[in-house]
Amino acid sequence: MQDRKLKVVVLYGGRSGEHEVSLRSAASVFHRLDRTRFDVIPVSIDKTGRWLAQNLEVASRSQEVLPVDLTAPQLVLLPGVTGGAPRFFAVEGQLPAWFGTQGEVDVIFPVVHGTLCEDGTLQGFLELADAAYVGCGVLASAVGMDKEFAKRLLRDAGIPIVPYLCVRKGQWAQSAASWMTASTEQFGYPVFVKPANSGSSVGVHRVKSASEFAAAMEDAFSIDTKVLIEKAVSAREIELSVLENPDPTQPPLVSIPGEIAPSHTFYSYEAKYQDESGARLDIPAQISAQQIVQAQEMAAKTFQALDGEGMARVDLFLDRQTGNFYVNEVNTLPGFTAISMYPKMWEKSGIEYTELLTRLVDLARARQTSKRALKRG
Ligand SMILES: Nc1ncnc2c1ncn2[C@@H]1O[C@H](COP(=O)(O)OP(=O)(O)OP(=O)(O)O)[C@@H](O)[C@H]1O
Ligand SMILES: [Mg+2]
Known part of the structure; x- marks a missing residue:
């Protein structure tokens, strides 16, 4: 057991199209982290990429979404002195008192989605800062975000994927007709x-x-250069x-499956966020016992094929x-509101929300300890 409370930063917002979604997930995580073990600190990333120290009291009062006060003190994160915890500094003036005098923090919990958040870039930054952080590392994050590379690794592991073609913007510009024919x-x-x-x-x-x-x-090429x-x-x-x-010698833990049954022709943006009855969520999914086992095995294999860590x-x-x-x-970095699929499926599998957060923080610390034990440089 630890002899002091750990400082856990809930990092939210982000320079991504899913900024607003993050504020909701982050409110749940912030409020439900176990206060007997953790001191929880809210840090937002605004849409221009600035890290801002949000007010602890305001965050504590904000139930639905965490605040993004754009006038809050701007922060930088630097690696600690050899082997020490990473440190936050205020760009101007004083660091808020809840960071402590040294600005040291123990674990960063990114509750962000999408580009520059979930795609390995943030994870790379946190690696450079020598921070313990929740969730997948650089490689699994990057691959998880890139549907083409994810498919390549899954295929290599013998996991069934939907047949596809991958087209670069230049290729499409040159020969759209032949891609359509293919x-x-x-x-x-x-x-x-x-x-x-x-x-x-x-x-x-x-x-x-x-x-x-x-x-x-x-339209797809307006979002990415690869479609x-x-x-x-x-x-x-x-x-x-x-x-x-x-236990790193054991396969990952997998929840019972859930089903999303969209009421639209597919699970579109509207069905996800704009239409309250856009989808029905069934946990557990109504599938046979044999299908449950099959799905669970596939999920575990997928996590391993991508070198997953923490969660997915x-x-x-x-x-x-x-x-x-x-x-x-x-x-x-799946959605994390109290009604999101990821925590809900765990809840129905016997791991309650707060317990799940504690496990994720512990996994982040364990990974840092084992990485630090490696010989480097
Ligand atoms: N090959 C397919 N066949 C049938 N439906 C599909 C197919 N690909 C995508 N869909 C539908 O479109 C939805 C969104 O596609 P997908 O999950 O690939 O995109 P996404 O933008 O990554 O979503 P997420 O927010 O889950 O990351 C799916 O949930 C499904 O309803
Ligand atoms: Mg999807």
């Missing part, structure tokens, strides 16, 4: 067109005919929560016609 020959219609790096279904289109193809591709064309699967959407096993939510398609599972994607 897609039609291989997949017919409908197909899904999606940016390789995206989230919240932004830029994702279900293309029913040749006449819709070009506009969908152009996937996928065969559309008539599928049920099954999700599982994965948690790193504290693995999203599967269950083909309505064939009964086959495919991995659709991996989310390394």
